Amino acid sequence: MNKKYLPFFEQAKKLGITASELNFQKSRTTSIDIFHGQVAAFSISDNQDLVARGVLNNHFGAAHTEKIDKANIINLADQIAVNAVLNENDDPAIIFKGSKKYRKKNVFNPEIDQITVDDKIKLLLDIEKRLKVADKQISEVSTVSYEETYTESALMNSYGLDLSNKSNYFYIYASVVAKNGNDVKTGYKIFLNNSFKDFNIEQFVVDVVQDATQKLGGKPIPTGKYKTVINPKVTASLLGFYMKSAVAENVQKHTSLFEGKLGQQIASSKVTINEEPLKNNIFYNYFDAEGVATSNKSFIEKGVLKTYAYNLSTAAKDNVETTGNAGGGGSKIGTTYTNLGLKPGRLSEQDLFKKMQNGFYLTEVQGLHSGLNPTSGNFSLQASGFVVRDGVLAEPVSLITVAGNLLDVFKDVVAVGNNLELQTSSTSAPSIFIKKLAIAG
Amino acid sequence: MISKNLAIQVLNAGLATGADFVEIYLEENPVLVIQVENGHVKEIDSSLGYGAGIRLLKDLQSVYGSTSDVSRKGLLKLASQLAASFNGTPIKKVEKISKKRSHNYYPEEKPLTDIPNQDKIKLMKECSNLMSEYDPSIKISRVFFSESSQKVVIFNSDGYLFEDYRPRLRMFFAPIAVGPNGMETSGEGPGATGGWEFFTDIHDAKNTALKAAEQAVRTLNAKECPSGKMPVVIGNGFGGVIFHEACGHSLEATSVAKGLSVFSKKKGQQIASSLVTAIDDGTIDKAWGSINIDDEGHPSQKNVLIKNGILNSYMVDRLNGRRMGEPSTGSGRRQDYSFEPTSRMTNTYIDNGKSTPEEIISSVKLGLYAKSLGGGSVNPATGEFNFACSEAYIIRDGKVAEPVKGATLIGSGEDILKNIVMVGNDLKRAQGMCGSLSGSIPVDVGQPTILVSEITVGGRGGQLQ
Numbered sequence: 001m002n003k004k005y006l007p008f009f010e011q012a013k014k015l016g017i018t019a020s021e022l023n024f025q026k027s028r029t030t031s032i033d034i035f036h037g038q039v040a041a042f043s044i045s046d047n048q049d050l051v052a053r054g055v056l057n058n059h060f061g062a063a064h065t066e067k068i069d070k071a072n073i074i075n076l077a078d079q080i081a082v083n084a085v086l087n088e089n090d091d092p093a094i095i096f097k098g099s100k101k102y103r104k105k106n107v108f109n110p111e112i113d114q115i116t117v118d119d120k121i122k123l124l125l126d127i128e129k130r131l132k133v134a135d136k137q138i139s140e141v142s143t144v145s146y147e148e149t150y151t152e153s154a155l156m157n158s159y160g161l162d163l164s165n166k167s168n169y170f171y172i173y174a175s176v177v178a179k180n181g182n183d184v185k186t187g188y189k190i191f192l193n194n195s196f197k198d199f200n201i202e203q204f205v206v207d208v209v210q211d212a213t214q215k216l217g218g219k220p221i222p223t224g225k226y227k228t229v230i231n232p233k234v235t236a237s238l239l240g241f242y243m244k245s246a247v248a249e250n251v252q253k254h255t256s257l258f259e260g261k262l263g264q265q266i267a268s269s270k271v272t273i274n275e276e277p278l279k280n281n282i283f284y285n286y287f288d289a290e291g292v293a294t295s296n297k298s299f300i301e302k303g304v305l306k307t308y309a310y311n312l313s314t315a316a317k318d319n320v321e322t323t324g325n326a327g328g329g330g331s332k333i334g335t336t337y338t339n340l341g342l343k344p345g346r347l348s349e350q351d352l353f354k355k356m357q358n359g360f361y362l363t364e365v366q367g368l369h370s371g372l373n374p375t376s377g378n379f380s381l382q383a384s385g386f387v388v389r390d391g392v393l394a395e396p397v398s399l400i401t402v403a404g405n406l407l408d409v410f411k412d413v414v415a416v417g418n419n420l421e422l423q424t425s426s427t428s429a430p431s432i433f434i435k436k437l438a439i440a441g
Numbered sequence: 442m443i444s445k446n447l448a449i450q451v452l453n454a455g456l457a458t459g460a461d462f463v464e465i466y467l468e469e470n471p472v473l474v475i476q477v478e479n480g481h482v483k484e485i486d487s488s489l490g491y492g493a494g495i496r497l498l499k500d501l502q503s504v505y506g507s508t509s510d511v512s513r514k515g516l517l518k519l520a521s522q523l524a525a526s527f528n529g530t531p532i533k534k535v536e537k538i539s540k541k542r543s544h545n546y547y548p549e550e551k552p553l554t555d556i557p558n559q560d561k562i563k564l565m566k567e568c569s570n571l572m573s574e575y576d577p578s579i580k581i582s583r584v585f586f587s588e589s590s591q592k593v594v595i596f597n598s599d600g601y602l603f604e605d606y607r608p609r610l611r612m613f614f615a616p617i618a619v620g621p622n623g624m625e626t627s628g629e630g631p632g633a634t635g636g637w638e639f640f641t642d643i644h645d646a647k648n649t650a651l652k653a654a655e656q657a658v659r660t661l662n663a664k665e666c667p668s669g670k671m672p673v674v675i676g677n678g679f680g681g682v683i684f685h686e687a688c689g690h691s692l693e694a695t696s697v698a699k700g701l702s703v704f705s706k707k708k709g710q711q712i713a714s715s716l717v718t719a720i721d722d723g724t725i726d727k728a729w730g731s732i733n734i735d736d737e738g739h740p741s742q743k744n745v746l747i748k749n750g751i752l753n754s755y756m757v758d759r760l761n762g763r764r765m766g767e768p769s770t771g772s773g774r775r776q777d778y779s780f781e782p783t784s785r786m787t788n789t790y791i792d793n794g795k796s797t798p799e800e801i802i803s804s805v806k807l808g809l810y811a812k813s814l815g816g817g818s819v820n821p822a823t824g825e826f827n828f829a830c831s832e833a834y835i836i837r838d839g840k841v842a843e844p845v846k847g848a849t850l851i852g853s854g855e856d857i858l859k860n861i862v863m864v865g866n867d868l869k870r871a872q873g874m875c876g877s878l879s880g881s882i883p884v885d886v887g888q889p890t891i892l893v894s895e896i897t898v899g900g901r902g903g904q905l906q
Contacts, residue, residue, distance in 0.1 A: 035699065038501070038502065039502060039526075040501070040502065040503070041503050041504070041505065041781070042502075042503070042504040042505070042523075042526055043504065043505035043506060043507075043781060044505075044506040044507075044519075044522060044523070045506060045507040045508070045779050046506075046507070046508045046509070046510070046519075047492065047507065047508065047509050047779055048509050049509075061485075062485075062486050062487075063486065063487045063488065064486075064488045064489070065488065065489040065491070066489060066490055066491040066492055066509045067469075067489055067491035067509070067511075068509070072489065079487050082487075083485045083486065083487060086482055086485050086558055086559070086562065087482055087483075087484070087485050088481040088482040088483070089481070089482065089483045089484065090481075140699075140700065140701065142699065142701050177701065184703075184823050185823065186820060186823060223668065223669070223904075253581065254580065254619065255581070255617060255624065366818050366820075366825075366827050367816070367817055367818050367827040367828060367829065367849065369816055369818075370815040370816035370817055370818075370828055370829040371827065371828075371829045371849050373625070373626070375617065375623075375624045375625075375626060376623040376624055376625065377623075378623075378847055378901070380666075380829070380847050380848070380849045380899045380900055380901060381827070381849065381899075382825070382827035382849065382851045382899065398825075399825070399851060399852075399897065401668065401827075401849055401851060401897075401899025401900075403668075403847070403899060403900065403901040404901075438901060440668035440669070440897075440899050440900070
């Protein structure tokens with residue numbers, strides 16, 4: 001442990017704080033935006049935060065600071081004491097002594113730092129140039145940008161636990177405007193990775209352009225219930241909200257759709273939902289926010305709910321082991337998933353269209369944060385997509401709303417595609433084919 | 442937070458390679474967050490945000506860097522790293538710094554830092570208990586309180602120093618009602634810039650908490666909203682989020698300057714019904730979205746965006762102002778030092794018209810009364826928006842009839858502005874957090890009751906009959 005943190009633990013002990021913990025987070029980011037052949041924005045940041053927790057009279061106190069000097073490090077212990085006295089949360093307040101085994105691997109990729117800023121700019125300029133000429137209907141390339149992030153974290157506590165991790169990743173993002181007469185549509189794509197080797201510029205440009213031009217001429221379709229294929233992006237968003245119900249805290253508060261459903265069939269047998277924090281180099285996480293070792297596991301297997309997601313406090317309430325899903329920080333540790341995903345099937349997206357024959361292909365929803373109620377599962381969202389006719393994609397559809405319930409969506413899964421995509425939210429999903437979705441045109 | 446002497450050195454380090462403008466933004470922001478649930482303190486957390494952002498401009502190019510290392514070494518290093526992006530010679534030098542004074546729109550009568558946390562907790566508990574006692578279906582009654590005391594210091598290469606102190610406080614009431622058919626939530630979040638007097642002398646928090654509880658229970662028992670095209674009356678206060686999302690964002694220079702907004706190059710043109718006058722005003726006393734100066738040091742001001750339907754002004758920050766050849770409107774804002782500022786809203790509202798809310802409702806034979814709206818989003822290039830109604834009723838024969846839930850309004854900002862056919866005289870503002878390029882910032886939205894002749898409504902209740 002870095003010696004400069006010792007005064008915190010000394011002060012905490014002096015104040016009668018029985019167990020205490022420091023969580024240090026540091027991030028360095030570089031981002032570049034290109035507009036009309038020039039660097040329109042270039043930014044770097046180098047930020048740090050020190051989060052402290054401690055237990056006094058069985059209650060947590062918490063505080064954090066971005067000003068990390070000796071006075072503020074000691075002050076964190078004082079703040080813990082002040083806040084713990086006012087805290088009436090009777091949930092078990094536990095600072096973790098340590099897991100038996102941690103599976104630490106080095107996921108930091110030096111390649112990202114080795115490529116010069118100039119070369120990264122050249123790549124973005126090349127993308128912009130290609131996007132401009134890729135299709136006559138592209139009226140503007142609104143954004144071509146790059147961002148790389150390096151993060152470093154360390155967790156230290158008064159029991160001697162001392163864990164650390166460093167990782168990096170980057171993304172390339174481009175968005176365009178397509179026009180045909182008065183009809184205007186936008187399209188975008190994000191490439192997220194921690195290695196440049198997998199970036200294919202030709203494919204990237206085609207995807208961005210298509211995302212916009214395909215939507216031109218979109219019209220509503222008649223109100224009714226449609227068989228629907230949902231693309232990976234929308235499936236992943238819905239999955240994220242669906243899995244809030246597997247969070248033990250929500251179950252204990254009776255705000256979960258999965259309450260009392262452990263061991264039961266809650267989704268179609270085609271649905272298996274895994275969390276794999278140790279799988280990839282990006283979103284790799286070998287210890288959670290409480291210092292518990294993480295593991296790869298299934299929450300839903302062939303439609304059957306296997307476990308809820310726990311942290312130390314919610315696990316103690318249910319008298320089970322934590323699943324290593326602690327997230328957040330401060331006085332109230334929450335629950336989070338790292339690299340949550342819907343297990344892919346065998347069929348390609350084209351095969352799903354063939355299987356469906358006639359229906360709707362849902363590619364975009366808006367207003368998830370307001371139009372979807374995670375506690376009731378009901379949603380009503382502005383959406384767009386395409387008609388699928390005789391097993392192939394037909395005309396674009398826009399300005400419609402789709403409505404339904406999250407539980408029904410995952411019960412109604414007929415088939416799961418093989419086109420797994422990782423989203424920036426760290427959730428991944430392939431396309432799914434569901435029996436019915438209510439559409440208002 | 443740093444001496445004028447150090448500021449001059451850092452500014453000149455930024456100017457060393459030909460930048461034509463350099464700005465240092467320093468911030469110290471103590472924040473307190475408390476959560477009460479069913480009458481008990483569930484969470485209490487204090488934090489200190491601290492750091493600096495440095496920006497260099499050269500014509501239309503901008504480079505930005507931020508750091509939590511505000512030492513002499515840290516700042517000079519950051520300025521030099523940023524200056525390395527240009528390869529010219531200095532075109533100007535800062536010799537001295539003079540302070541620019543500004544008006545204070547939010548003097549604290551009862552300074553937040555003088556009020557014991559016990560007093561804040563006492564009021565929160567009273568509100569939480571009122572919600573719980575309102576109806577047995579209210580199973581969880583959460584109250585959130587947040588206060589921040591943001592101190593901002595800005596130096597720029599024009600040789601000026603600007604300072605602002607922004608005390609802010611907000612309470613958020615979030616009850617959850619549970620019934621046989623599921624559960625419903627609602628939310629009310631009154632807030633202000635100023636001191637504790639907001640909750641003792643200005644705003645009745647308990648009354649607002651009760652309103653939130655009523656709303657959650659009413660939604661629990663409401664039918665699903667029908668779907669289709671229909672006339673919609675949008676209620677005052679938070680109903681103004683419609684203008685914020687569907688039009689406000691498209692009037693920000695961030696999207697206008699690059700020609701990406703539906704309102705680009707439309708100044709002087711009729712873009713809305715002649716009944717519509719819309720304003721962005723950062724100078725309203727103690728309002729949640731008010732600022733004495735923007736985050737570029739420009740004094741905040743009252744900007745008339747649309748006057749009688751005609752586009753009058755955009756919201757402009759320094760950099761986009763260069764792109765557009767227009768002066769700043771005091772609209773450069775950012776969440777904190779880690780964000781480069783850009784044009785954002787402050788307190789944005791549709792101004793009063795002449796109709797009474799009763800006249801507006803009684804003019805509708807069959808339609809929707811969207812009394813209060815939840816959040817929403819908009820695509821600035823197409824102007825397409827959507828947002829959810831948090832409180833809605835069917836209007837039958839000019840009277841407010843049964844409550845409905847799950848209603849979504851969708852359409853485009855351009856169309857809706859033109860389809861506003863009545864504007865009420867009951868202007869009210871409500872508080873929100875607005876997320877965009879430069880982070881999440883406090884803003885007020887607002888409007889009187891308005892009637893839109895036709896909006897597409899999404900819902901699960903079939904055809905409107």
